[in-house]
Amino acid sequence: MCYYDNYKFACNDWKWGNFRQHCQQEYRTGETCGMKMVYQTLPLADKCTMCEKIERKKRRVEKHKTDYQRWAAADPQKYRFSMEKALEEMKALGQEIQQLVADKDARFRQIGNTRRG
Ligand SMILES: [Zn+2]
Structure with a gap:
């Protein structure tokens, strides 16, 4: 087990994060053993890139929704094509968000499999 920033x-x-320290076992050989342990946890102010991406897409869905509602209230006949387009985009974004969430889950499940100390 070797120690890394987290x-x-x-x-x-x-x-x-960065490699910090060898464990007792591997110290002599100077190699890292592949089993990662947490040396220290460093908090970051930002969200991870995947969450940021997901949130950006969610905000776009919200915007389309607001537009759609505004058009529906104003003149649904006049804005028919814009409304259809908004619906399509919301559907596409919804699928992209689902895919991103699935990717994120898979990724963190994978990291989670290495033992944490
Ligand atoms: Zn995240």
């Missing part, structure tokens, strides 16, 4: 994002996701 960065914790504002969204509670995390990633490994």
Whole structure:
């Protein structure tokens, strides 16, 4: 087990940072053993890039929704095509968000498998 910095994002996701220290076992050989342990946890003010991406897309969905509602209230006949387009984009964004969330889950499940100390 070798020790690494551990960065914790504002969204509670995390990633490994720099290598810090060999464990007893591997100290003599000078190699890292592949089993990662947390040396110290460093909080980050930002959210991870995946969460940021997801939030940006969510904000776009919100914007389309607001536009759609505004058009529907104003003149649905006149804005028919814009409204259809907004619906399509919301659907596409929804799928992208789902995919990103699945990717993120898979990624952190994978990291989570290495033992944390
Ligand atoms: Zn995150």
